[in-house]
Amino acid sequence: MSSRFSIKFYGVRGSIPTPLTGPDVTEKLEAALELAEPGDLADEQSRKDFIAKLPVHIKGSIGGNSSCVVAQVDDHLIIFDAGTGIRVLGLELLQREFGKGKGKAHLVFSHTHWDHIMGLPFFGPLFVPGNQFKLCGVHSDLETRLRGQQKFQYFPVSFDVFGSDIQFVDFSNKDSYQIGDARLTWREQYHPGKSFAYRLEHMGRSVIYATDAEYKDQTPEGLKETADFFRGADLVIFDSQYTLVECLEKEDWGHSSTFIGIKLALQAGVRKMAFFHHEPTYTDFRLMKILESSREFKEMIAPFNPLELVLAVEGRQIDLLAGDGISDDQEAEAEQVSN
């Protein structure tokens, strides 16, 4: 059997779901029209070709749903956090075995702030009898918290209405957890109420999901324990909600920046870092600028290090077992644009 280890982003926005606004759409239209040559607009096919070649922040959206990232490891589906992105994932899964009550998945929670759990009541597969879910987390009262979100004072439908088979798995008394051939480990992060980073390993490849974390001591010694947890990872999904300046202004809000991410990734020998949990007030153009300046910073301090930096974009899939290691559907697309 050929092995599979891929990651897909369904929710990438931090703190609160962030739909595109009218001015956001106008800015994208203006940018697209500025790039168009008369020939691009000549007929239906040329217009379609032109749009297909535009970068995602102009033709589409980086994404407004709150945190949800999916790992597919062989036949195992592992869902990190249940922000509003999980609703979209649920619609896709209902077209598959989950629509027939034959689906199985693990849901793994970093913590239970609203933006990481608010999609759960809208996750369709939970309603289908026969589906089997394991809801996992290091906060030992995870069940109480998730049930609390659906008390009638806050939500019309009780947790008891879910018709699928739901089991809770408490990670607080474990060091690691096995899902098929994959191994999951975790580490506590500095964040109000605590959050946990996860490391998922399979076939010698590894991905880290490290959202909602603040790094107080940014000296190499201060970052050492986190770097040890990130060590040699193929992909790190990293909370970079703020710019470096905002990080200083918003001390103890529990978030980080691309610049701290780069320092950590270099110290830990990471191959690729996906910036994640984007600040709700940032437009897609602003996020692209932050990515650009982050890449410049990396080139300045470590020009020969092969570390790759990308934005987590909804719908983006990264395959960790392809060819020499990692393939990325949107990177291939971006190359097309620059050619």
Ligand SMILES: [Zn+2]
């Ligand atoms: Zn969050």
Ligand SMILES: [Zn+2]
């Ligand atoms: Zn949080």
